[in-house]
Amino acid sequence: MPEPSVPLLRLSKVTKRFGAIRAVWNVDLEVSPGDSLAIFGPNGAGKTTLLRVIASLTQPTSGEIEFAFKGDNQSRNRVGYVSHLSLLYNELTGFENLLFYARLYGIKEAHDRADEMLAKMGLEGARNQRTGEYSRGMKQRLTLARALLHEPQLLLLDEPYTGLDQHGSRLFTEVLRVLKQEGRTILLVTHNLSEGLELCDRVMIQNRGELVFQGLGEHLDKAGFEELYFQAVEEGGN
Amino acid sequence: MPEPSVPLLRLSKVTKRFGAIRAVWNVDLEVSPGDSLAIFGPNGAGKTTLLRVIASLTQPTSGEIEFAFKGDNQSRNRVGYVSHLSLLYNELTGFENLLFYARLYGIKEAHDRADEMLAKMGLEGARNQRTGEYSRGMKQRLTLARALLHEPQLLLLDEPYTGLDQHGSRLFTEVLRVLKQEGRTILLVTHNLSEGLELCDRVMIQNRGELVFQGLGEHLDKAGFEELYFQAVEEGGN
């Protein structure tokens, strides 16, 4: 894993409340460039909310978030976000969607880039089909393509494997590997422990908003970690 | 597995076309009471469409579908369907949603039933929260509760494990086991081969609308089947 450097992202005492519910509670977190961090946690633990806060899609109730991107400080075009929503226009075709986002991000040769990403996610076949008519997995593939389109430095992936078939997940795992080698920073939320452990250097467990465990992946074997996970979330999952 | 009897469900030469796309192509299928059938296939293979056709949410372009429920032939209240959509009202709380459906299905003691199902899926905590504010996994749990609410004879499950955490998936696997023992019929669409093999007696693989493989689960080990799956869908996944 990359040598510790100035953190790319720092959260300090971040809290997000919805009325009485503490979706995110007192989260301190440092992510250095090149880190790959797997976030686990039971349903309703606050993982999605945490990512939304980091993506600055919603203001935290309290606490600070700092970015430190090399190059410009314009954080927005450095972040790639995969959410539970597809962020795609149902009325547009797969290609048109990617083309639109490519232009939005000011990518040169937008056409080529769009086609390239379609090929990468194995969607050439559905290039000119309305995304509204896509199957779930096809949509998910396009969602991933959209998020990776502008080669972001920081990837926020919220259950990216949802609905992907065998080919799809292998494909994406490959893509992630490459991105890691390129030294991109990855935050991966998933419910598949082994997957997360395999892909990421660091792991953390969130429960009821709080980070209840942080550690380095390499020290953990699947069985042992599962053990650990259940202990961590023992005191009442959701 | 139960002795072969008069089929509960028979599909003959069922085809569903969307314009040029053959979502479902010439599917012949017999499902006896008590069968548990796992349906695999790449993204866009037509699994969801197949289930939609069986649930009679959409008419097939051609072909017949016959049900034979013992008791009345009123098939509708014998089918439980989990789709990619949650079929829940965002404005209503988890409890209200279940209560509404319970009444819709004419269940006696609707209140108790609703609470029972909430407990079963571990949602007591979110009983009075608007489902619009649920997390993805919580919503999925409620979706499952909704589908099982009226104790259907035939279960159509389209990727039911989506977004469920460790507890959730174990919980649901348990529920499925019980349902199987009770002799209910299950059609399970999933991308997780081992899961499907483990849970179901019969397996089939769909590719580009066609059923390219049918077999009995017990004769198959995970590794061998994965092999087989990739061969089956070899000739161009999506």
Added chain:
Amino acid sequence: MNPIALTWVLVGKDLKIEYRSRQAYLTTVFFAILILVIFNFAFDPGSPATREAASGILWVALLFPGIIRLNRSFQVEMEEGTLYGLILSPADRGVLFLGKLLANWLFLMVVDLLVFLAFVIVYNFSFSTQLLWIVLLIVLFALGFSAVGTLLGAMVSTIRTREVLLPVLLFPIILPIILPAVSGTQEILLAQEIQSLNRSVELLVAFDLIYLAAGYLLFDYVVAD
């Protein structure tokens, strides 16, 4: 579960949702009054022109909430595919139709009557038993409107070819109930000798029945594509 009880379960659900979307009622009422105020920029109530136009104004003002209501009523069902939930249930399609219809009708009547009240005040018409006739017209119109609206709403929410379908269908369909309503109201407001009012009412009743029957029978075909 018997159909009537079931219908009320459906109606109750819709009303609760409306109520949940906080302020829906209050806002709609305010909105309706707003419309009348807007009209007053357009034509000042004093002039004879306006008196003549009054019935037209009223009915246009009533159209606004109606459309918005219908749009919403099935949008709610599509959001998470709950419409499929209803279709899959053993509930008879006719009952589903009646449920939606009643919910829409109730909602519209409440709003419409409030608009009417505001209307009478704003244009200071004297309260007289005559006005009850208008109330009747409103109730009848709201019924027919909800019936057609519910049917078409269901249609547009599922069918892919809705784009062209809806307007083409709706236009000729609403006219037969809106025109008698307008002319009937005008007669009453201009306090002419009530001669053709009965015909207006008869027309409305007739078409309400037609629409109800049509809706009840056709609903099965428009839900589920």
Added chain:
Amino acid sequence: MNPIALTWVLVGKDLKIEYRSRQAYLTTVFFAILILVIFNFAFDPGSPATREAASGILWVALLFPGIIRLNRSFQVEMEEGTLYGLILSPADRGVLFLGKLLANWLFLMVVDLLVFLAFVIVYNFSFSTQLLWIVLLIVLFALGFSAVGTLLGAMVSTIRTREVLLPVLLFPIILPIILPAVSGTQEILLAQEIQSLNRSVELLVAFDLIYLAAGYLLFDYVVAD
């Protein structure tokens, strides 16, 4: 990518989507025309009274497509959370605003002009160069309307009761542009000596600019919660 080009990318996207679902055009135009018909039915088109009320009728009819359009314009962005997609992009918020604004403006101009055409025909006004003034008023009004509407539309897009809330917020706000538009139109239709028309135009231009500025500056605050 330079702002102008980017703006056009956004506009192009919206127009393409609108084109894919033509419903939007047809329904809005249809309702507007329905209003014209209702009024036309309410009083006999020939009468001087009608001529007097005409401008009011026209503008009421034009409000309909406007509100429906705005509701839709952000509903599209909410369906799959694409609004977040836009917010996450490096595109300047002002540009996002202009993109939506222009799309809405273009859309409204097309629809409004169609409605106006229908209006002229239904109330058989003679086509004269005078009417071009009204076209100007419509264009200016549509601009201001889209400006405020886009801002408020984005604001209410996350609220559950947006369909109703939007008009409630919007209608009173746009008074400064609707008032001159109505009075200006009336002058032209009654073919009086055009005296205060210039002021109407000036007012419209002035407030268009104000709303544009306000929208451009404030949009950043209303997108993203």
Added chain:
Amino acid sequence: MSSPINTSWRVARLYLRIADWSLIPLYFLMVVALYGAFLYAPTEREMGDVQRIFYFHVGVAWNCFLAFFGVFLGGVAYLITRKRSWDHLAASCVEVGVVFTTMVLTTGPIWARPIWNTWWPWGDPRIMTTMVLWLIYVAYLMLRSSLPEGETKYKYCAVFGIIGFLDVPIVWFSIRWWRTIHPVVITSSGAELEPEMIHALLVSVIAMTVLCVTLVMLRMAMRLNSSMAEELTHS
């Protein structure tokens, strides 16, 4: 107790104290205003005693503008500083402003009935625009009540308050733009009123203004307290 709570606690107390202090002069001013309006000022020639409502009518009317300006100010300040107290100001001003506008909308008709012999001369732009002003800020209240508590709410309301205020100039100038039966007293050429009338008017305007400020202060204090309570329950 955490320190932010402490500070806001002190601020709330300050608001309340201001309100208290202003009460005495308020009573005094009110009495004087009444005296001025009903006894001191001479009876107007054409209109007679009805005209005396003028002093309150205008006093109140002018305060609508003041209050709504407060909304505008609070909005702008909030968007810049993101300090919750600015939102308190805006929200309180809206409430008071709406009340005052309602008063204009009642004193007006009371006045109108005898002299224009109609309660509500619809044609008159000033009257319409005042009506709309009222509608705008009632809409503001509706927007407030349909948003969940939080920064978003304050931001949205701030934005709406700012745009809404753009209409106030229209109300002011409407009498000069469109022909109206609404009298224009204060013109560029100065006010054409008898001196006693002006005095009475001034006093009642001041009295109403003090009243306006006091009410705003009370509402702000109330808001601050409730937000503190909210803080305490959640932390």
